Amino acid sequence: MTQHSHQTAPTQFVEANGIRFAYRRFGKAPEFDPELFIDGIDPQYWAELNDSIGGVPLVFNQHFTGTMDHWDPAVTDGLAKGREVILFDNAGVSSSSGEVPTTFEEMGADAIAFIKALGLKKVDVLGFSIGGFVAQEIALQAPDLVRRLVLVGTGPRGGQSMATLTPEAQQIFGATYKVPEELWLKVHFSDSEASQAAGREFLKRFLRRIENRDPEVNEKVAPAQIEAIGKWGVQREGSYEYLKTILQPTLVINGDNDVIIYSINSWILQQNIPNAQLIIYPDANHGSQYQYPERFVRHVSDFLSERDSHVSDLPPEYDSYVSEYDAAAPAVFESMQESGS
Amino acid sequence: MTQHSHQTAPTQFVEANGIRFAYRRFGKAPEFDPELFIDGIDPQYWAELNDSIGGVPLVFNQHFTGTMDHWDPAVTDGLAKGREVILFDNAGVSSSSGEVPTTFEEMGADAIAFIKALGLKKVDVLGFSIGGFVAQEIALQAPDLVRRLVLVGTGPRGGQSMATLTPEAQQIFGATYKVPEELWLKVHFSDSEASQAAGREFLKRFLRRIENRDPEVNEKVAPAQIEAIGKWGVQREGSYEYLKTILQPTLVINGDNDVIIYSINSWILQQNIPNAQLIIYPDANHGSQYQYPERFVRHVSDFLSERDSHVSDLPPEYDSYVSEYDAAAPAVFESMQESGS
Numbered sequence: 001m002t003q004h005s006h007q008t009a010p011t012q013f014v015e016a017n018g019i020r021f022a023y024r025r026f027g028k029a030p031e032f033d034p035e036l037f038i039d040g041i042d043p044q045y046w047a048e049l050n051d052s053i054g055g056v057p058l059v060f061n062q063h064f065t066g067t068m069d070h071w072d073p074a075v076t077d078g079l080a081k082g083r084e085v086i087l088f089d090n091a092g093v094s095s096s097s098g099e100v101p102t103t104f105e106e107m108g109a110d111a112i113a114f115i116k117a118l119g120l121k122k123v124d125v126l127g128f129s130i131g132g133f134v135a136q137e138i139a140l141q142a143p144d145l146v147r148r149l150v151l152v153g154t155g156p157r158g159g160q161s162m163a164t165l166t167p168e169a170q171q172i173f174g175a176t177y178k179v180p181e182e183l184w185l186k187v188h189f190s191d192s193e194a195s196q197a198a199g200r201e202f203l204k205r206f207l208r209r210i211e212n213r214d215p216e217v218n219e220k221v222a223p224a225q226i227e228a229i230g231k232w233g234v235q236r237e238g239s240y241e242y243l244k245t246i247l248q249p250t251l252v253i254n255g256d257n258d259v260i261i262y263s264i265n266s267w268i269l270q271q272n273i274p275n276a277q278l279i280i281y282p283d284a285n286h287g288s289q290y291q292y293p294e295r296f297v298r299h300v301s302d303f304l305s306e307r308d309s310h311v312s313d314l315p316p317e318y319d320s321y322v323s324e325y326d327a328a329a330p331a332v333f334e335s336m337q338e339s340g341s
Numbered sequence: 342m343t344q345h346s347h348q349t350a351p352t353q354f355v356e357a358n359g360i361r362f363a364y365r366r367f368g369k370a371p372e373f374d375p376e377l378f379i380d381g382i383d384p385q386y387w388a389e390l391n392d393s394i395g396g397v398p399l400v401f402n403q404h405f406t407g408t409m410d411h412w413d414p415a416v417t418d419g420l421a422k423g424r425e426v427i428l429f430d431n432a433g434v435s436s437s438s439g440e441v442p443t444t445f446e447e448m449g450a451d452a453i454a455f456i457k458a459l460g461l462k463k464v465d466v467l468g469f470s471i472g473g474f475v476a477q478e479i480a481l482q483a484p485d486l487v488r489r490l491v492l493v494g495t496g497p498r499g500g501q502s503m504a505t506l507t508p509e510a511q512q513i514f515g516a517t518y519k520v521p522e523e524l525w526l527k528v529h530f531s532d533s534e535a536s537q538a539a540g541r542e543f544l545k546r547f548l549r550r551i552e553n554r555d556p557e558v559n560e561k562v563a564p565a566q567i568e569a570i571g572k573w574g575v576q577r578e579g580s581y582e583y584l585k586t587i588l589q590p591t592l593v594i595n596g597d598n599d600v601i602i603y604s605i606n607s608w609i610l611q612q613n614i615p616n617a618q619l620i621i622y623p624d625a626n627h628g629s630q631y632q633y634p635e636r637f638v639r640h641v642s643d644f645l646s647e648r649d650s651h652v653s654d655l656p657p658e659y660d661s662y663v664s665e666y667d668a669a670a671p672a673v674f675e676s677m678q679e680s681g682s
Contacts, residue, residue: 256611256612256617256619267608270597270621270623271597273623274623274624275623275624276597276623277620277621277622277623278597278619278620278621279618279619279620279621280611280618280619280620281618282611282614282615282616282617282618283615283616295647298643302639302643306636
C-alpha cells in the first residue's frame, strides 16, 4: 500500500519457477471515509464492498512484445486509485529472466507461479491482447486464485482469424516507422482523425516515465510469442467449450473495429463465458482502452467493485425501498431522495 | 423539478397532432453541491457537466403493448436521481387518445409532436424493444431535438429475424398465464433460476403503484403494433445504411440471449451507428435492464453524464496531470491522490 504511481513505482523482483520476475506494484485498496457518504451509500454497504475487494490486487498481462512500460499511465494510475495494481514482465520478457515459452498454457503457469510467489491468495486479472490469452489460462489453471477477470482486445482459443496474424496486423507490424513508437498508433487506434489524435495523447503518456524504464524486449520474444499465437488460434470442433468452465464474473472490452484480433472474438467470449459482460467502444481499434481511458477506468472500476450477488443486484436503498414501500410508500421515497441527492 | 417518484407522479396531459398525450414527469437535474467535491472532480468540471445535461430530460419509449406502468421503478427512479425523466403513452396507447399508427415512422412523428408540445428543445431519448424503433425514428426525423440516445433490447430496420415475431416470441406471447403479469417473466428474463428470481423481484416493483395506474391497452393496440413491426423488420439491400446518419452519441444495451429481438441485432446497431457503445449483460433475455437495474442505471447515468468531447475523454485531473507532470512529477500525483481518495 504505497503512494507510488506508474511513473515512480520501482521495479522489484521475485523468484519462482526458476524465473526472476520483474514487477511493479502500486495503488491502494479503498478505505471507508465518512466524507464519501453520498448517493445513499450507507456505511454497511461500504464496509461490505471494502471487505470484498480490499486486498485483492489487479494483475496486468501485457500484449505482444510489450513491457511494463507499454501500459498507459492514465489506465494504470486511474485503476490504482481504488485498488492495488501489479504490472509484471512474464518469463523472458524485458527485465524478467528466462525464455518466452511457445504456448500460452506455459505462460499462464509462469504467471500463476509469479502471483503465488508474491504470497497472494486471490487476485483480479486483466489481460490485453495475447495477455488476455494468458489471463484465461490463469483462470483455467488456478480458478481459486482468480476473483474477477477483465479481457481487453482479445479472443478465445480458435477464434475468428486468430491462427495467424490478420492481414491488417501483418501489414502494420511489417511496416517501418520514423519514430518506432508510432507503430502503436496503427496497432491500437483507428484511422479516424479523432482516434489518431487520442493516440498521440496516449504516446505522450506512454513515454513519460524516464527513470528505470523497462528495456525493449530482445529479438527472441516475438518469434516465441508468434509460435504460441499459432497454436492458440487454430480452430477445432468445440474450440469454445473451455470458456464454459470460466466461472468468474468477467468483463470483456474491445473497440468496434479491432483489426489485430477481430472484434467479433469479444462477442464470442461474451456468448460463451457464463457470467460475462461485454462493452464495445466506437470508432476504436485494438487499444480502445487507451482511446477512452476515463471511460475504461470507470467501467473496470465499477465492475471490480460490484457485489458478487447475481440476483439482488441492487444497492441497499432499493432493498429498504422494496421492503418498506408496501407499508408507507411516498414518505419513504421522499426521505430517501432528500438524503440521497 | 418536483420531488415526485415513479409511484407518486401524477398523470398529466398535453395536446399535439390531435392527440391528447398522457405523461408523467419527475426527477431533477443535478445541482452543484460542495459536499460532492470528491474524486478530484473540480467545481468547474461539475459546472460544465451541469450545463451540458441540466434541463435535458430523458424521454422513455415503451415496448409492445406496454403502458407507463410497464417501466421498472428501480430504473425510472434510479435514473430520476440525476435528471428529469418523462414517461408517456404514445398515440392510441392506454391513457392517450387516438389510434396506434401502423408504422414506426408515424409513431416517431407522434412522439416528436408530444415532446415539442411540452416546450422542450433538447431531450435524451431511451427506447426499449419497439420503443427503440420509435427512438431511432425520433433521432432520424428530428436530429436537433435529440442529444443522446439509449437503445435497449432492440434492433435496426430489417434486422435478423425481425420481420415476424421470433418463434420464441410467438410461443411466449401465445401462451396463457395464471397471473397475467407472469407473461413478463418469460419475455424479459432468461430461464435460469437466478434470472427468474430477479424477474419476480421486478414484478413486485412493477405492481407496486396502486393509485392512478395506467389502464391496460385496448384490443386494437397489439394488431397495429404487429403490423408496424412487420414493415420495420423486412430485410432489404442496405437495410442498415440509415444507421450511419444517426450521429448522436448512442448507448446500446441488451441481454446476451434476447429471444424476442435477437441479441445480434444490438451488435448490428453498434457496428453501424457511428458513435455507439454496446453493453451486453450475461444470462439475460429481452429485459436485461430489469434483471440488473443497479448496473443499468449506473451505465446509463454515466453515459448521459459524459462530456461530449470524443478525443479528450479524460477527467480534469488527467489534464492537469498531463500538463504538470513534465515539470514536477511525483509531488503532483501524490497530492492528487490525497485529495482524490
